[in-house]
Amino acid sequence: MLRSVGYLTVCSFSSPxxxxxxxxxxxxxxxxxxxxxxxxxSGDQVPAAPSVATRSLTSSYSLQRQSLLDMSLIxxxxxxxxxxxxxxxxxxxxxxxxxxQEEMTQDGTWQIxxxxxxxxxxxxxxxxxxEVLCRQTDAAAQAGQSPKPFSVGGLxxxxxxxxxxxxxxxxxxxxxxxxxxxxxxxxxxxxxAGPFVMGxxxxxxxxxxxxxxxxxDGECEEDEExxxxxxxxxxxxxxxxxxSPDSRTGEQVFGTFEIKHPAPPPDPALEELFSDVDPSYYxxxxxxxxxxxxxxxxxxxxxxxxxxxxxxxxxxSSSCRSDLNELDHIMEIIVGS
Amino acid sequence: xxxxxTLRDHRARTWDSLRFVFLFPADIISTxxxxxxxxLLATGDKGGRVVIFQHEQESKNRPHLRGEYNVYSTFQSxxxxxxxxxxxxxxxxxxxxxxLPQQNAAHFLLSTNDKTIKLWKISERDKRAEGYNLxxxxxxxxxxxxxxxLRVPVLMPMDLMVEASPRRIFANAHTYHINSISVNSDxxxxxxxxxxxxxxxxLEITDRxxxxxxxxxxxxxxxxxxxxxxxxxxxxxxxxxxSSSKGTIRLCDTRAAALCDRQAKFFEEPEDPSSRSFFxxxxxxxxxxxxxxxxxxxxxxxxLSVKVWDLxxxxxxxxxxxxxxxxxxxxxxxxxxxCIFDKFECCWNxxxxxxxxxxxxxxxxxxxxxxxxxxxxxxxxxxxxxxxxLKPRKVxxxxxxxxxxxxxxxxxxxxxxxxxxxxxxxNVIAVAATNNLYIFQDKIN
Numbered sequence: 060m061l062r063s064v065g066y067l068t069v070c071s072f073s074s075p076x077x078x079x080x081x082x083x084x085x086x087x088x089x090x091x092x093x094x095x096x097x098x099x100x101s102g103d104q105v106p107a108a109p110s111v112a113t114r115s116l117t118s119s120y121s122l123q124r125q126s127l128l129d130m131s132l133i134x135x136x137x138x139x140x141x142x143x144x145x146x147x148x149x150x151x152x153x154x155x156x157x158x159x160q161e162e163m164t165q166d167g168t169w170q171i172x173x174x175x176x177x178x179x180x181x182x183x184x185x186x187x188x189x190e191v192l193c194r195q196t197d198a199a200a201q202a203g204q205s206p207k208p209f210s211v212g213g214l215x216x217x218x219x220x221x222x223x224x225x226x227x228x229x230x231x232x233x234x235x236x237x238x239x240x241x242x243x244x245x246x247x248x249x250x251x252a253g254p255f256v257m258g259x260x261x262x263x264x265x266x267x268x269x270x271x272x273x274x275x276d277g278e279c280e281e282d283e284e285x286x287x288x289x290x291x292x293x294x295x296x297x298x299x300x301x302x303s304p305d306s307r308t309g310e311q312v313f314g315t316f317e318i319k320h321p322a323p324p325p326d327p328a329l330e331e332l333f334s335d336v337d338p339s340y341y342x343x344x345x346x347x348x349x350x351x352x353x354x355x356x357x358x359x360x361x362x363x364x365x366x367x368x369x370x371x372x373x374x375x376s377s378s379c380r381s382d383l384n385e386l387d388h389i390m391e392i393i394v395g396s
Numbered sequence: 397x398x399x400x401x402t403l404r405d406h407r408a409r410t411w412d413s414l415r416f417v418f419l420f421p422a423d424i425i426s427t428x429x430x431x432x433x434x435x436l437l438a439t440g441d442k443g444g445r446v447v448i449f450q451h452e453q454e455s456k457n458r459p460h461l462r463g464e465y466n467v468y469s470t471f472q473s474x475x476x477x478x479x480x481x482x483x484x485x486x487x488x489x490x491x492x493x494x495x496l497p498q499q500n501a502a503h504f505l506l507s508t509n510d511k512t513i514k515l516w517k518i519s520e521r522d523k524r525a526e527g528y529n530l531x532x533x534x535x536x537x538x539x540x541x542x543x544x545x546l547r548v549p550v551l552m553p554m555d556l557m558v559e560a561s562p563r564r565i566f567a568n569a570h571t572y573h574i575n576s577i578s579v580n581s582d583x584x585x586x587x588x589x590x591x592x593x594x595x596x597x598x599l600e601i602t603d604r605x606x607x608x609x610x611x612x613x614x615x616x617x618x619x620x621x622x623x624x625x626x627x628x629x630x631x632x633x634x635x636x637x638x639s640s641s642k643g644t645i646r647l648c649d650t651r652a653a654a655l656c657d658r659q660a661k662f663f664e665e666p667e668d669p670s671s672r673s674f675f676x677x678x679x680x681x682x683x684x685x686x687x688x689x690x691x692x693x694x695x696x697x698x699x700l701s702v703k704v705w706d707l708x709x710x711x712x713x714x715x716x717x718x719x720x721x722x723x724x725x726x727x728x729x730x731x732x733x734x735c736i737f738d739k740f741e742c743c744w745n746x747x748x749x750x751x752x753x754x755x756x757x758x759x760x761x762x763x764x765x766x767x768x769x770x771x772x773x774x775x776x777x778x779x780x781x782x783x784x785x786l787k788p789r790k791v792x793x794x795x796x797x798x799x800x801x802x803x804x805x806x807x808x809x810x811x812x813x814x815x816x817x818x819x820x821x822x823n824v825i826a827v828a829a830t831n832n833l834y835i836f837q838d839k840i841n
Contacts, residue, residue: 123728124674127674127728127731130731130732134734144484145573145737146572146573146591146592146622147591147622147624147641147681147737148734148737150619150620150621150622150641151641151677151678151681151737153620154620154677155674155675155677155678158674158677159674
């Protein structure tokens with residue numbers, strides 16, 4: 060028989076499995092009830108919209124698509140549990156996620172979902188979820204690296220291993236030690252971050268980012284009305300943390316990442332680690348942005364960065380929100396509730 | 397006696413189980429390769445070992461036997477390493493073995509794991525010098541003052557000893573995991589490919605290599621495609637191909653530029669819009685590419701099919717063979733359990749008239765390009781007793797399952813045949829089923 064992954068049931072794309080049916084309505088219902096009941100804090104909740112979205116989201120195809128999306132994100136997130144981080148596999152999964160995201164953006168379900176998530180409350184048990192999901196190898200933890208399950212800044216982490224010095228060949232690249240070991244979880248997910256995810260914001264201290272998060276909440280929401288393309292493109296270059304949560308619960312979620320590493324921000328650790336390395340060997344793209352990416356992202360911030368390859372992404376507002384409901388949904392699957 | 401397939405000459409042939417070998421249970425076979433003459437068959441496993449089998453000459457007393465394969469040499473090729481900077485273990489699993497053409501009495505092969513390629517020399521020793529002057533038979537030195545006469549040492553026959561020694565180690569040239577190595581037709585150079593780069597080596601030089609393909613984007617976030625396989629053209633030493641995870645093949649000419657970023661030819665089959673799904677890209681990812689012996693065609697393996705391409709036609713393959721089309725409706729489940737990422741290999745027979753590839757449930761498939769007939773066989777202990785004839789298998793796709801057919805839902809997806817090899821001259825095939833190696837031959841009725 061088809062071997063089923065421990066925490067997921069075998070699914071069929073032709074018709075949703077019974078387990079899916081019971082799971083989805085719960086999640087779906089929450090989304091729409093939340094979007095309908097929450098105060099119009101996001102500013103652009105249209106009462107009519109949820110019904111349209113409800114219709115499309117409860118269709119069999121949409122449920123399957125959502126299931127596939129969840130599955131893909133879990134695969135990426137839990138890559139660190141695999142013995143061998145497989146680049147080809149990760150690339151293919153990431154492309155699948157992008158594809159789903161693009162399609163969902165086109166039929167409008169993406170924005171609705173992210174808006175609903177933004178307004179959703181985040182129960183404390185989600186903190187447990189993130190603990191489970193953010194688990195990383197001891198080596199990586201010891202190396203002082205913060206866990207970044209979907210670190211945006213991370214990117215090249217896992218892939219960008221060392222460039223090698225070839226003796227006698229002047230033209231080859233200089234040896235550059237990659238930074239602290241990255242949990243494959245990070246490596247597999249990190250590169251998924253879209254081009255606009257990066258940004259120097261990841262180079263800043265955690266403290267700075269915390270402040271920015273709170274400041275930018277309002278900005279984010281405002282931009283959302285304007286189709287948030289600005290939100291996204293700004294996030295690319297601006298120092299604002301466009302992945303900041305816009306609710307206290309979001310901060311709670313992100314807080315778990317911080318709790319995991321209450322130690323000083325990565326910078327001092329990194330500096331110490333590489334104090335004896337000639338900085339000229341650093342490839343700034345990979346090393347600095349990668350290592351200093353703050354553990355601020357929730358597992359689904361990854362989605363936002365996957366909106367498109369280009370800087371002008373359509374799935375805009377999503378970059379300003381964390382996909383908390385997705386996290387909850389995934390936790391349900393994992394815990395088996 | 398059942399007749400199953402017709403391969404060449406319209407004579408009915410049956411496939412026999414010649415012999416099968418049990419490898420160490422903990423080791424999964426990761427590569428299988430015949431040498432140029434077919435006399436030797438090399439296997440690599442997950443534990444970094446290489447086991448070479450030799451085809452014994454047919455016995456004059458029993459001419460009906462084709463000759464058996466016996467263990468010729470076993471050695472540890474790669475050891476596990478630890479990358480301290482990344483805190484990642486480098487697996488010792490042998491990804492590929494490629495033989496060099498034989499130039500003297502010794503045999504040479506290249507074996508590679510994720511990071512390091514090694515050139516091994518396998519040589520025989522069946523004679524031993526005896527009658528040394530300075531030491532006696534035990535090896536102890538003799539007292540020079542006791543020596544009263546001199547003699548010339550004589551070569552005496554001894555039990556055959558096969559020695560394997562590493563002659564070259566090509567290391568530190570690949571950042572990503574090596575997936576392919578291929579010996580060039582000039583017999584002096586070879587290429588090695590990882591997920592993002594391809595390097596060209598000279599067999600004599602280990603401290604440098606030429607990077608000839610680099611698809612690593614400046615920004616790793618933009619990475620959407622990786623190299624999955626590469627091979628040198630069997631006759632033209634300046635031509636090689638590499639396949640990608642998006643189902644494309646690029647043919648490059650090393651004479652054109654030092655860095656072959658721009659391909660000379662680009663092979664891609666247009667996608668069928670009616671069958672598009674979220675899994676389309678994943679199943680289009682090419683897991684193996686092999687030139688035909690003639691050098692005129694190449695074959696690619698993606699998840700559900702094998703395609704034969706004419707090198708002169710880039711826009712579509714000339715032949716497409718469905719390996720296990722019945723899996724198309726199961727892609728979601730196969731994605732969930734990661735089977736959709738399995739990398740199957742494929743191979744040509746010596747005359748390029750037939751091709752073979754593996755599937756699940758220890759099934760493997762052979763396609764006759766001339767008659768367009770295909771057969772499914774199973775590599776299992778029950779059906780592979782020595783000299784037993786293999787029975788063709790069939791997977792039932794419809795509702796009604798005939799007797800002896802197996803339904804799709806009963807397939808064992810943990811039993812996958814990823815690695816197969818075909819003797820370059822004879823109809824002898826080697827099939828690796830997890831940790832068992834099966835060698836089959838055909839028997840002419």
